[in-house]
Amino acid sequence: MAQFLETIAPEGDWRSFVFTNPLSTVLxxxxxxxxxxxxxxxxxxxxxxxxxxxxxxxxxxADGEGVLYYHAEKIRxxxxxxxxxxxxxxxxxxxxQIHGNGVVPTWQSSYLHIGKxxxxxxxxxxxxxxxxxxxxxxxxxxx
Numbered sequence: 015m016a017q018f019l020e021t022i023a024p025e026g027d028w029r030s031f032v033f034t035n036p037l038s039t040v041l042x043x044x045x046x047x048x049x050x051x052x053x054x055x056x057x058x059x060x061x062x063x064x065x066x067x068x069x070x071x072x073x074x075x076a077d078g079e080g081v082l083y084y085h086a087e088k089i090r091x092x093x094x095x096x097x098x099x100x101x102x103x104x105x106x107x108x109x110x111q112i113h114g115n116g117v118v119p120t121w122q123s124s125y126l127h128i129g130k131x132x133x134x135x136x137x138x139x140x141x142x143x144x145x146x147x148x149x150x151x152x153x154x155x156x157x
Contacts, residue, residue, distance in 0.1 A: 029085035030057065035074045043072035046091065046128075047082060048111050053128045053148030054084035055091075084148040088132060092116040092141045101135040101142045117142065 033049045035041050043058040058072040058080055074080030091107075093099055094116035101107075107117045108125035119131065126148075133143040 027085065027087050028083055030054070030081050030083045032079055033082050035076055035078050035080060038076050040076065040078075041074040041080060046109055046114060048126070049082050051150060052082065052084045053109060053111070053126055053146075054082040055086065055089065055146065057081040057083055084146070086146040088143055089146055090141045090143050091146075093135065093139070094118045096140045097138050100137045101131040103131055103134055105131040107131055107142070107144045117144070 041047055041056050043056055045056050046053060047056050056074060058074060062068070093101075094110065096116075099118060101119050105119040106121070106127055107119065107129045108121050109117050109128045110122070110124060111126050112124045117128070118125065121127070128148045129144045129146045131142055132145050135142040
């Protein structure tokens with residue numbers, strides 16, 4: 015399931031680093047990804063293929079370089095399973111690093127704490143607005 019970047023405040027505090035994709039598969043723009051002990055959103059700059067004039071695929075190829083935003087204010091990410099779970103402002107946000115199926119407000123054994131909910135999301139909403147703080151992600155419940 016693809017995540018997507020949406021900022022509410024363009025002057026927000028976004029932090030990133032460049033990484034090399036160690037996998038044999040491609041990583042897609044906007045997807046949540048764990049790089050070492052850091053979880054973030056993959057960013058691939060939009061580019062135009064000089065030969066075809068078409069927009070290039072927004073992917074990080076195997077052994078290719080990408081940018082990982084690990085700290086971002088007010089981004090919108092999908093909830094695990096689409097809808098069905100409500101979030102309240104201040105709820106911890108957890109991401110399943112094994113399946114990568116969106117976020118939930120309750121910890122489970124393979125889930126990483128990646129931030130805080132900043133706007134209420136009803137059960138019928140398919141995404142939630144969060145502050146991403148994916149550095150030092152840990153697979154345990156936060157206090």
